[in-house]
Amino acid sequence: MDIRLIPTANPKEKPKDENNLSFGKVFTDYMFMVEYTEGIGWHDARIQPYGPLSIDPASPVLHYSQEIFEGLKAYRRADGGLQMFRPLENAKRMNDSADRMCMPPLDPEFQVEAMCRLVKLEQDWVPHQPGTSLYLRPTMIADGAELGVHPAHHFLYFIICSPSGSYYKNGMAPVKIHIEDRYVRAVKGGTGAAKTGGNYSASLKAAFEAEKQGYDQVLWLDGRENKYVEEVGAMNMVFVLDGKLVTAPTGGSILPGITRKSVLQLAQDMGIAVEERPIAVEELFQAHQDGRLTEAFGTGTAAVISPVGLLEYHGRTMELAEGKIGPIAQKLYDTLVGIQRGDLPDPYGWVLPLT
Numbered sequence: 001m002d003i004r005l006i007p008t009a010n011p012k013e014k015p016k017d018e019n020n021l022s023f024g025k026v027f028t029d030y031m032f033m034v035e036y037t038e039g040i041g042w043h044d045a046r047i048q049p050y051g052p053l054s055i056d057p058a059s060p061v062l063h064y065s066q067e068i069f070e071g072l073k074a075y076r077r078a079d080g081g082l083q084m085f086r087p088l089e090n091a092k093r094m095n096d097s098a099d100r101m102c103m104p105p106l107d108p109e110f111q112v113e114a115m116c117r118l119v120k121l122e123q124d125w126v127p128h129q130p131g132t133s134l135y136l137r138p139t140m141i142a143d144g145a146e147l148g149v150h151p152a153h154h155f156l157y158f159i160i161c162s163p164s165g166s167y168y169k170n171g172m173a174p175v176k177i178h179i180e181d182r183y184v185r186a187v188k189g190g191t192g193a194a195k196t197g198g199n200y201s202a203s204l205k206a207a208f209e210a211e212k213q214g215y216d217q218v219l220w221l222d223g224r225e226n227k228y229v230e231e232v233g234a235m236n237m238v239f240v241l242d243g244k245l246v247t248a249p250t251g252g253s254i255l256p257g258i259t260r261k262s263v264l265q266l267a268q269d270m271g272i273a274v275e276e277r278p279i280a281v282e283e284l285f286q287a288h289q290d291g292r293l294t295e296a297f298g299t300g301t302a303a304v305i306s307p308v309g310l311l312e313y314h315g316r317t318m319e320l321a322e323g324k325i326g327p328i329a330q331k332l333y334d335t336l337v338g339i340q341r342g343d344l345p346d347p348y349g350w351v352l353p354l355t
């Protein structure tokens with residue numbers, strides 16, 4: 001499929017201060033767009049000026065949350081060139097989410113081609129400072145006028161881009177996490193493994209209440225027994241237990257993170273044992289008491305690795321790594337960020353150079 005370019009008449013001014021970029025507030029000049037019509041398939045791929053969408057108020061996305069998305073970054077190397085990190089994995093996961101939400105798949109190679117074309121066109125928007133990047137948000141929605149609750153007949157897939165600042169502007173401050181057992185994020189058989197909008201709106205209330213109590217994030221438990229730790233808002237959780245990396249299995253209720261997968265691979269290759277298994281909250285408290293739980297961190301595209309300084313459950317707390325980033329988290333962070341930004345060699349073929 002050809003991708004046509006509709007030029008913009010009004011290029012925007014780029015952010016002047018790269019040290020003060022926030023997340024997801026400024027968008028570039030262009031967006032990618034392609035449409036799906038039942039009986040025809042995907043058609044009309046184009047890169048067009050960034051701007052509001054006009055969709056029918058009866059669109060299924062507005063009533064039944066038929067929506068999926070992805071999140072990934074383009075990085076500027078020290079030599080000024082650009083590269084992306086495992087974009088094909090995001091494209092494939094988009095299709096897995098599409099399948100769960102009765103939406104049509106889009107050829108993963110074509111998705112990556114669209115990302116590359118868009119980033120190359122917008123290359124002057126990719127910031128230079130360490131820790132900064134151009135964030136890409138591929139999204140698919142069901143539009144078209146149809147209030148019946150059944151799979152839709154028309155869809156839009158689009159990609160928008162936002163220059164984003166360093167996640168760790170003030171150094172790598174460990175986060176405080178509340179372990180949640182009143183609200184549930186996902187259960188087996190639900191939509192927890194799909195990156196779909198409804199999961200996030202359903203989790204806002206717990207996050208908001210935890211924030212009022214002074215916590216940065218919520219750690220969700222399994223929805224069936226309220227006993228096993230699953231994941232954080234937009235990050236998978238990894239614990240260092242007896243010197244091994246232990247993380248919840250991707251059994252349908254957690255999002256299979258690409259950062260998670262990459263971190264587990266790096267750890268194994270560093271000679272650190274990895275276990276994917278259910279982890280009970282009580283096991284964590286016991287291990288902490290015995291001095292066997294030494295670190296915990298979240299993994300996700302935004303922060304790469306986010307160290308946890310404190311975990312709270314029913315008023316009981318565990319402090320970890322003396323409120324600092326632990327040595328294993330630091331080593332994994334340095335290695336992964338080094339590969340992503342092209343400062344370290346990439347023996348895995350994870351990086352896709354664009355220029």
Ligand SMILES: *Cc1c(COP(=O)(O)O)cnc(C)c1O
Pocket residue numbers: 071195231232233234235236255256257258259260299300301302
């Ligand atoms: C996106 C996301 C992650 C992290 O996935 P990455 O591919 O590592 O960015 C983890 N959990 C949830 C719920 C997410 O939405």
